[in-house]
Amino acid sequence: MAALIDAIDVKRKMFVEFENSPFCCLESDISTPTARGGQTLVRLKMRNMLTRAVFDKTFKASDKFKEPDLQTVEASYLYSDGDGSYFLDQESFETLSLNETIVGDALDLLVEGVIIQIDKYNGNPIGLQLPQLVELTVTYTEPGVRGDTAGGSVTKAAKVETGIEIRVPMFIKEGEKVRVYTETREFAGRA
Template sequence: MAALIDAIDVKRKMYFEFENTPYYCLDVEVSTPTARGGQTLVRLKMRNLLTRAVFDKTFKAGEKFKEPDLETVEASYLYSDGDASHFMDQESFEQIELTPEKLGDAQLFLTEGMIIKIDKFNGNPIGIQLPEKVELKVAYTEPGARGNTASGAVTKHARLETGLEVKVPFFVEEGETVKIYTETREFAGRA
């Protein structure tokens, strides 16, 4: 049987199962009452790993959670069609399909052959983990004009090969490959 975790022991970046659903803890706030006999409460900011929804919920310190049956496998991105995105498990070479709902906007960072991690709950794929940075080619951007820096406008919009739109420094040109932070969608440098 899986080990049980007390609500008071849940920490940031920890995984736990609540109502047969896996969650990821984003933040924890413990409030200890000053009155005698008052109960210690634990407020968790948590992400549902199946729906990607984020919300706060308060639990009593003694409430227990199961450890989720989570597994992470390395896979390479193959292609996307109208119904799903297709990946290949790097160990078993089995093909894994993920629907657009499970991928969310992660699709905007995927390029053919990219190695990512797929999260599985009870053996079924539920989502992916992207690397911290990805390299993408600039498909379109306006040319940077000299002297544009006086107004403080040192960035311009760029559309990348996957359709992702970001702000890049004015010296970046079409056809260049740039590094983008996947969490913040910010320019990280030239590749």
């Protein structure tokens, strides 16, 4: 049986199960009453891991939560089609299928073979975490022309193999591999 966690012990970034769904605690605030006999209350700001909805709820300090059956596995990106995106679990070598709502705009940064983290709840994939940096090949960019640095702008637009456009320094040419921050989608350097 899963361990029970008191509401007062729930801290930021902890995972708990509430109403048969996994939640991640974003904030925890404990309010202790000044009157005798008053109950200690815990206000939790939590994100539902399945729907991504965020809500605030107040619990008694003695309320109990189950520990969710969450697991994070490494997987490599294989391909995407009309039915979803497919990943290869690096431990069990099974193919995991994630639908478009779970993957979201992460496809803009995924190329074949990239290792990501997949979150599973009760054995089913519910989300993914991209690495901090990915390497992408520049497929199109205008050649840098001497003197284009007027006005302080020393970057130009470049299209990468996944189809997104990023800003790169003037010296980057077509065919070069660049590193891109997955969170901000900004140029991080040559690969």
